[in-house]
Amino acid sequence: MEKGKGIMGSGGRWAVDFSDNSTAPPSRDIPDPPGFTRASVDQDDSTVSRQKKDAESNWKAQKAWEVAQAPFKNLLMMGFMMWMAGNTVHLFSIGITFSALWQPISALQGVGKVFEPYKDNKVDLLGPKLLFIALNLGGLALGVWKLNTLGLLPTHASDWVSSLPPAQEVEYSGGGIPL
Amino acid sequence: MAIRSFFLFILFFSSSLSPVFSLYEDQVGLMDWHQQYIGKVKQAVFSSQRAGRKRVVVSTEENVIASLDLRHGEIFWRHLLGADDVIDGIDIGLGKYVITLSSGGSILRSWNLPDGQMVWESSLQGPKHSKSFLLVPTNLKFDKDNVLVVFSNGRLHAISCIDGEVLWKKDFEAESFEVQQVIQPPGSDLIYVVGFAASYQFEMYQINAKNGELLKHESASFSSGFSGEVSLVSTETVVALDSTGSILLTISFQDGKISSQQTPISNLVEDSLGPAVIIPSSVSGIFAIKTDAVTVFIRVIGEGKLEVVEKTTHEIAVSDALSISEDQQAFALIQHASSEIHLTVKLAHDWDGNLLKESVKMDWQRGLVHKVFINNYIRTDRSYGFRVLIVMEDHSLLLLQQGEIVWSREDGLASIIDVTTSELPVERNGVSVAKVEHNLFEWLKGHMLKLKGTLMLASPEDMAAIQSMRLKSSEKSKMTRDHNGFRKLLIVLTRAGKLFALHTGDGRIVWSHLLRSLHKSEACQSPIGLNLYQWQVPHHHAMDENPSVLVVSRCGPSSDTPGVLSFVDTYTGKELSSLSLDHAVVQVIPLPYTDSTEQRLHLLINADKHAHLYPKTSEALSIFKREFLNIYWYSVEDQNGIIKGHALKCKCTGEVADEFCFDTRDLWSVVFPSESEKIVATVTRKLNEVVHTQAKVVADQDVMYKYISRNLLFVATVAPKGSGEIGSVTPEESWLVAYLIDTVTGRILHRVTHHGSQGPVHAVFSENWVVYHYFNLRAHRYEMSVIEIYDQSRADNKDVWKLVLGKHNLTSPISLFSRPEVITKSQSYFFTHSLKAIAVTSTAKGITSKQLLLGTIGDQVLALDKRFLDPRRTVNPTQAEKEEGIIPLTDSLPIIPQSYVTHALRVEGLRGIITVPAKLESTTLVFAHGVDLFFTQLAPSRTYDSLTEDFSYALLLITIVALVAAIFVTWRLSERKELQEKWR
Secondary structure (H helix, E strand, O other): OHHHHHHHHHOOOOOOOOOOOOOOOOOOOOOOOOOOOHHHHHHHHHHHHHHHHHHHHHHHHHHHHHHHHHHHHHHHHHHHHHHHHOOOOOHHHHHHHHHHHHHHHHHHHOHHHHOHHHOOOOOOOHHHHHHHHHHHHHHHHHHHHHHHHOOOOOOOHHHHHOOOOOOOEOOEEEEEOOO | OHHHHHHHHHHHHHHHOOOOOOOOHHHOOOOOEEEOOOOOEEEEEEOOOOOOOOEEEEEEOOOEEEEEEOOOOOEEEEEEOOOOOOEEEEEEEOOOEEEEEEOOOOEEEEEEOOOOOEEEEEEOOOOOOOOOEEEOOOOOEEOOEEEEEEEEOOEEEEEEOOOOOEEEEEEOOOOOEEEEEEEOOOOOOEEEEEEEEOOOEEEEEEEEOOOOOEEEEEEEEOOOOOEEEEEEEEOOEEEEEOOOOOEEEEEEOHHHOOEEEEEEHHHHOOOOOOOOEEEOOOOOOEEEEEOOOOEEEEEEEOOOEEEEEEEEOOOEEEOOOEEEEOOEEEEEEEEEEOOEEEEEEEEOOEEEEEEEEEEEEOOHHHOOEEEEEEEEEEOOOOOEEEEEEEEEOOOOEEEEEOOEEEEEEOHHHHOEEEEEEEEOOOOOOOOOOOOOOOOHHHHHHHHHHHHHHHOOOOOHHHHHHHHHHHHOOHHHHOOOOOOOOOOEEEEEEEOOOEEEEEEOOOOOEEEEEEOHHHOOOOOOOOOEEEEEEEEEOOOOOOOOOOOEEEEEEEOOOOOOOEEEEEEEEOOOOOEEEEEEEEEEOOEEEEEEEEOOOOEEEEEEEOOOOOEEEEOOOHHHHHHHHHOHHHEEEEEEEOOOOEEEEEEEEEEOOOOOOOOOEEEEEEEEEEEOOOOOOEEEEEEEOOOOOOOOOOEEEEOOOEEEEEOOOOOEEEEEEEOHHHHOOOOOOOHHHOEEEEEEEEOOOOOEEEEEEEEOEEEEEEEEEEOOEEEEEEEEOOOOEEEEEEEEEEEHHHOOOOOHHHHHOOOOOOOOOEOHHHOOOEEEEEEEEEEOOOEEEEEEOOOOOOOOOOEEEEEEOOOOEEEEEHHHHOOOOOOOOOHHHHHHOOOOOOOEOOOOHHHEOOOOOOOOOOOEEEEEEOOOOOOEEEEEEOOOEEEEEEOOOOOOOOOOOOOOHHHHHHHHHHHHHHHHHHHHHHHHHHHHHHHO
């Protein structure tokens, strides 16, 4: 880059001005062509842009709903994968289960970011966001349920007593066969 | 659940890796050591072979016959006869056969001297029990066949030396005849059998050695009677003592005529004290008598005239006579003097001249000389040299030659009575107790060698170097504590009353101490060591206080003789103090309380059922008073079939006020009907066993609560008829009953009868289960049964929220008087081996799964997973049960050859197996003792908490270095590439 600059620096300077002068009022010495009215063009332009904006917000709202519904497909796929993985603890089932747990959590963390492109004053994002959250929570619930079926949740008495030390005995007795 | 699944994972992991705990060939000797002993030598015979290696054949009190190398004391070969096959005599016949007479003179065997193979065995029967004698006459021939003369069981046999055939026999059936000597005068064809009849008559039989014909029978009566042994002073003269022990009788039976002379000892020794005994010896012309204080040597000068040649107050030992030429006999005499022993070799007929006089420095820890055996050799200058083999008070065996101890064997270790362990000193900065460390270069070199080995680049020499490096790792034999707790001291008490400290790393003797309190004294006639207890185990003051052990001993064989306590420092082996008690010791109960110096409180019960508290300090007393009402004790009277429970009552009501003595009262008793049951085994849990959890999680997340009590006693009784040998009764007449008894309340928690079964019963108790081994007469096989005991009253603690919030009373102290409701589960399996001992592995926290250690009849130790003895095994376990690790039920327990802990070795005469937890949870230390000693480390669930010994740190280091280097190189490369990219 620097090399290029060096070469350029040594040569003569030249420039092309590409500034668009079409919208600016032309200089007085060149009259407008006949049939051309500057005012009407300005008016027409503003209505078009309004229409355009409406279409865009509609499109955004639609897209937001679509994005919000996306986890549903994911949910179905996850369900299928879990069914495939079975109920025994091994590498595959644990991997599936943890990805099933991780995906909704990361999605929930990034809720704002997912809907960032569709942010608009006119678009109401609350509905899609709620749906998105609900579906992800569903996914999370599915993961937890799977975790439970794998027996990895401490929901049984056995999970809480497995390291209970034996109770102390008050009495002590010793003895045996005489020496 | 996380913990459970973690364990499941471990279990899964370990079970998937095949259930073997075997070693590779090159791992032998890394963590284990094996030592061979023979026991206290009773008799020694030197092999007089001219060619080949010099050897000595010995018989010992452990019923071992062994051939030892005379140069180094190593064992050439060794045979252990059964416990009831006591060796009576050994000799060497024809220069190449070792002849042994055993089992009270009823079994005669011949062994090949060079390799110890048995040549023949004959069984000798006779009309009645008697002393037995084995003679191997050198010149008594019978059809070119050497003849052995054996007197046993009241019958005289002549036996062929070549094939063990009985050539002739002669009975001595006279009712009261007691044989005292069998004499075969060299160069004649006569055998004299002399003995006493009716304790006042002297009998002499002259027998033709060729055919056993009785030539002459003479007798003479002595009104004063006889006592003790007779000493042979010539081939035709014996010396005996009268029944009072004060008159010497010189009896000669020359030419078949009995003539005698009486000499009162007081005539010979002016200040004779008390009754005398004759020291058995076979030196011709001389004999020795011993009174309480003095030993007197007396010479017989023809016609029964006696003359005192020496009188000594020193402890003395005399050898048998050794013929060095046609008419010359030499014998050795050993006298003690403070720190030395004086060895003199004299000729039998010349007391004043010494062939040899030497002084040898002797460690006083070896005690007195008990036995002397003499042997001669011809020096290069054609003169006679002598070597003597001496047996010391601590049962060690030493060879003395040219005033030096050539070799010594610590054979006291063949008869271990009790074992305990002690920690080693903590490593201190500055004060290095350890050996010099390897320097860095050597460390690196070693690891490079290992790396070469791993990468299969090592040459055979390198491999040998690696192996020897592994075996001689200084790390394992350091004298300091290690992080894993592998290095400990094994404190063993031997029958000789000597304490040894063995290092667990390599089995060497760190110190040994002959207990002074176990020395014979006037107050204590025949002291015997009983047991070892850990007296003080400092944890808080580990840096500045040494642990100590308590040795309990007794002054005699009967239970009412006073006891002796000694306290021994386990780091130095010094006897800190010893107490001669004024009461007997029938039971020692270590209490679960320690005082501020971490001395454990012990309760000693005497014969009158008084309890004595030790240590006798006011602090101990106050601790004891606090727990006074909660201390109980029980006694098992196995002769009467009664188990009694006792409680402490009040201070002793004796004439002497002793605030450390307490009266006891009987609380309960369990009386077994003597006509149908006889106690054969009692087992309790080990005091120091640690149990990790009270809950057992079974399939489907269910919980069972173990009934864990320190106060449970397992008792096995058999039908009195069936207490004999296996097969002596029919199945209908024999049964075995197993009980679980609470020793505080006397409640019988469980009782089960095995019909058609018989002892011997070997049992082990751990956590909430007991495993016992017995013989099933109906199936003609050995069986092992397991009983697991669960607490049903806790079973409804299933509310998760209560458990989460800790609102349960599962860990609150319980009283045994609350009568817990228990259920038991049990199952039986066939087992192939009969057992000598049984033990269970123990780990620091009790988390690791357990293995049973079975001492088999083949003197090996077999490890068997407790999972095989699980009463919940079924033929078709469900999926959940399989996940839990339950093995499908089979009728017999598998014996996996790889799970022999002792691999190819044998622990001859196995008597006990001791397990000690290491600090590393996965590992337990195992010590098996019998005539041999064996030590190893075991990891019942593999070493899941540490890297294996052969882990290559160098490989790890090199990998890391290589990775770092690779990172740098690739970084540089990528930078350069990026630059080039930018130029494009």
